[in-house]
Amino acid sequence: MTEPEQKPDISLRLLEIFGAMMRCDTTVEAAEQLGISQPAVSNGIRQLESQLGVTLFERLHRRLEPTEEAMLLFEDVRPVFSMLRNFSARARAMRHGTSGRLRIMSTPPLGNTVAPVALARFLKDRRDVSVAYDVRRLEHVIDAVQNGAADIGFGLALERHPSVNIETLARTHMVAVALKEHALAAKNEVAVGDLVEHGFIGLEAESRMGQMLRNAFERDGAPYEPRVEVRYCATAALLASAGVGAAVVDPYSAMQQFSHGLVQRPFQPPCEVAAVMITRKGVPRSRLLHGFIAEMKRAISEAAIVT
Known part of the structure; x- marks a missing residue:
């Protein structure tokens, strides 16, 4: 019983040399295109022909001319060269973060x-x-x-x-926000006592901002009794811009409402964010x-x- 014929193990490098030779007139030109030596191109072509068992080039008038078999094989592997170029381009783009x-x-x-x-x-x-x-x-x-x-x-x-x-x-630090018509807008800074006096929009205890706000009230010995309580600082700033009352929020949430007539003031005691x-x-x-x-x-x- 004869052993099945083993398929040739052809490397991409050999196919790259083959592709360069199909595009160039001489082994010297192919070597320059690939950035390798001329003997490396010649050896690669011989190795590929040996593995395939097919003559790919014939020397005519001091040039290597592709055989009919080479032309047919080149058409088959042309998509591979396109895939390799795309692969290389994508890798370069990823390397440069683009x-x-x-x-x-x-x-x-x-x-x-x-x-x-x-x-x-x-x-x-x-x-x-x-x-x-x-x-x-x-x-x-x-x-x-x-x-x-x-x-x-x-x-x-x-x-x-x-x-x-x-x-x-x-x-940064949390800030007090209110409409410019609000009584607290006239102050240079807003303290816990000011919020207690005029009423305020509070934050839920489950949020980190809500915990920070409660701690500020505890430090000043003031009751934390908001008229309205919300989960998010953005919601508190939105309600403040609608005239519901003053609120203490992070400065980024306050940024969203600057165009709605809100003013912001430093909040005391300071709450770092x-x-x-x-x-x-x-x-x-x-x-x-x-x-x-x-x-x-x-x-x-x-x-x-x-x-």
Whole structure:
């Protein structure tokens, strides 16, 4: 019983040499195109012919002319060369951070203010980049980054976490916001006692901002009794712009309502708020991710929030 004929093991490098010879007139020209020596081209062609058992080129008038078999084989492998060029181009784009997919998730304060500015700049010269962008609650952002569903997350008032990396991008303070017609708008700063006197929009205790606000009231020995209570700072700022009352929110949420007649004042006692970046532990950052982080830092810096 005879053994089945073994299929030739042809390397992509040999096919690359074959393709160059089909496009060039001489082995010298093919060598220059590939960036290798002329003997390497000749040896490659001989090796490929040996593996295939087919003569690919004949020397005529001091030139190598492709045989009919070579012409037929070249048509078959032409798509391979196109795939290799596309593969190389995509790899170069990924290496330079101009191609790929990025998954971004943020809480509302940053996700609805500075992050869109950063994203627009990031995508401007990256036509081959696609982005999944979502705005969720902080616990959802952390979970998504931890399990790999998001490449990066952004949030506020999170100093550390055992399951993800936390990097502070900026430190600000919570501010009091109210319509310019409100009694508190005439003050240079708003204290806990002022809110108690005039009524205010509060934040739920389940949120980090809500906990910080309650702690401020406790430090001043004042009762925490909001007229209206909401979960998000953005909602509190929106209600303040509608004339419901004053609110204490993070400065990024206050940014969203500047065009609605709101004024903001420093809040006493000071409640520091850190804007943070959340990334997965043990996972190196791609050039694409580095590019977006740079734009996010730039956008936060340009926001010039001073409280």
